[in-house]
Amino acid sequence: MSVVLSLSGVSRAYPLPRRRLLGPRPMLQALSDASLTLSAGETLGIVGESGSGKSTLARLVMGFDRPDAGRITVLGQDINALPAPELRRLRAGFQMVFQDPFGSLDPRRPVGWSIAEPLLADPALDAPTRRKRVAEALEQVGLRPADGAKFPHQFSGGQRQRVAIARGIVTRPRLLVADEPVSALDVSMQGQILNLLSDLQAQMGLAMLFISHDLALVAHQCDRVAVMHRGRIVESGPVAQVFSHPRESYTRSLLARPETKSADNRELVNNTP
Ligand SMILES: Nc1ncnc2c1ncn2[C@@H]1O[C@H](COP(=O)(O)OP(=O)(O)OP(=O)(O)O)[C@@H](O)[C@H]1O
Numbered sequence: 262m263s264v265v266l267s268l269s270g271v272s273r274a275y276p277l278p279r280r281r282l283l284g285p286r287p288m289l290q291a292l293s294d295a296s297l298t299l300s301a302g303e304t305l306g307i308v309g310e311s312g313s314g315k316s317t318l319a320r321l322v323m324g325f326d327r328p329d330a331g332r333i334t335v336l337g338q339d340i341n342a343l344p345a346p347e348l349r350r351l352r353a354g355f356q357m358v359f360q361d362p363f364g365s366l367d368p369r370r371p372v373g374w375s376i377a378e379p380l381l382a383d384p385a386l387d388a389p390t391r392r393k394r395v396a397e398a399l400e401q402v403g404l405r406p407a408d409g410a411k412f413p414h415q416f417s418g419g420q421r422q423r424v425a426i427a428r429g430i431v432t433r434p435r436l437l438v439a440d441e442p443v444s445a446l447d448v449s450m451q452g453q454i455l456n457l458l459s460d461l462q463a464q465m466g467l468a469m470l471f472i473s474h475d476l477a478l479v480a481h482q483c484d485r486v487a488v489m490h491r492g493r494i495v496e497s498g499p500v501a502q503v504f505s506h507p508r509e510s511y512t513r514s515l516l517a518r519p520e521t522k523s524a525d526n527r528e529l530v531n532n533t534p
């Protein structure tokens with residue numbers, strides 16, 4: 262299987278506010294020495310409590326942020342060594358879906374515009390081709406091409422996440438990074454969106470980085486899992502192995518915690534405004 266993503270020794274620290282006016286600037290090590298690989302067609306789950314560095318990892322993989330150390334290779338290219346125009350071209354190959362679909366959709370424009378936006382990076386695609394690709398992407402996520410003319414607020418939460426996924430796949434990427442893609446949805450919607458992601462993955466041979474604090478979802482969705490704790494990957498391996506025979510005490514404690522289990526997440530999710 263071809264390797265789509267690899268991280269080797271990746272670290273990122275953020276400066277925190279000074280405690281005293283002229284004191285040293287404290288640093289927060291959000292990610293420490295992270296290494297992983299992900300192949301075509303495979304789903305790697307990233308789990309860990311809030312603040313463990315999951316979204317930091319996702320932002321670095323997407324090239325939205327740069328590591329202080331280490332190397333990130335996407336589709337064989339070191340994304341932090343690529344000149345901007347080449348990174349823009351490579352961008353079609355890796356896309357992201359966020360927890361909040363509003364984040365990637367422009368509230369003032371029909372969603373078809375937002376779905377088409379990633380295609381603008383490829384000057385070879387003319388307007389009719391872009392329209393065709395948007396219509397295809399809408400159908401792939403179970404919506405109608407005509408839905409492209411609607412505005413984000415005209416969709417339900419689940420439909421809006423479908424639109425965000427259409428934007429994520431419209432360039433026909435090889436890697437999809439999904440950061441808590443269903444945690445803002447109610448449980449009945451979660452299953453539909455997860456099935457959609459699995460179907461798309463099978464059809465497109467997508468490699469997926471699936472970030473979630475819900476271990477049951479990860480067990481269902483992923484082939485392998487990496488457990489993060491305070492910015493470090495403390496354990497990784499096939500999902501069944503890590504969850505049924507965790508080697509690390511931290512993984513065992515995570516498995517025992519109520520907030521990482523679906524039943525409790527449901528309440529949490531439903532209480533989210
Ligand atoms: N731009 C930033 N500046 C300063 N600190 C940051 C920044 N981004 C993240 N952090 C800190 O880095 C740590 C890791 O954050 P991150 O968002 O990666 O966690 P997470 O695992 O995604 O958490 P959650 O499950 O809550 O989404 C946190 O302590 C966070 O406060």
Ligand SMILES: [Mg+2]
Nearest residue numbers: 315316317440
């Ligand atoms: Mg996060």
